[in-house]
């Protein structure tokens with residue numbers, strides 16, 4: 001997600017008018033948005049909280065379009081919300097079960113759009129292997145946090161930093177618990193292969 005320098009993704013009432021900063025950043029001709037668009041093409045499905053979906057609905061109603069193209073989009077909600085596209089599906093219930101049981105077998109790159117409640121839920125449940133955090137050059141004083149009510153520490157590894165002339169900074173973090181698990185799986189696999197080779201000898 002994109003956040004203000006003081007760590008907010010939206011104002012308290014959900015408004016994201018200050019994201020206009022992004023459009024200014026784009027007008028300044030940075031290459032970032034183009035790289036970002038190429039990256040967005042690699043996303044196989046989106047998952048978002050109902051409040052983020054409601055923001056997307058209001059963008060659409062105001063003629064700003066739908067940002068998620070034809071990519072399957074799963075909206076987490078316990079309410080009945082308007083379904084404005086065939087690509088939109090609603091889900092209510094256990095997020096870990098949904099992601100591991102339903103999404104992972106079908107999609108390679110799963111992108112959690114947000115908002116703050118969902119991104120915290122996702123980290124708390126150990127579902128995220130990466131966090132992409134864009135800092136915009138603005139302070140808004142108060143609002144919805146990037147990770148709303150996260151109740152434990154999540155150690156991260158800073159994997160990439162890209163700073164743009166416009167003042168936007170993109171950070172990519174790997175979630176350490178998952179990184180360690182991936183490394184040890186890799187080592188186990190490499191160990192198996194060595195064992196197999198020495199058996200063959």
Ligand SMILES: NC(=O)c1ccc[n+]([C@@H]2O[C@H](COP(=O)([O-])OP(=O)(O)OC[C@H]3O[C@@H](n4cnc5c(N)ncnc54)[C@H](OP(=O)(O)O)[C@@H]3O)[C@@H](O)[C@H]2O)c1
Pocket residue numbers: 001002003008009010011013014015016019048049050051052053055076077078079091092093094095113114115116117118119121144148
């Ligand atoms: N700056 C950025 O890049 C960025 C990106 C994304 C969003 N945003 C902004 O962030 C704001 C919304 O963030 P938020 O933290 O308030 O809300 P959110 O994370 O978008 O949505 C939270 C809601 O989703 C539903 N939900 C979450 N997990 C669920 C589950 N497992 N099962 C069923 N329902 C579930 C619940 O609502 P119900 O069950 O009541 O429906 C919950 O209150 C919006 O203003 C949006 O525009 C900004």
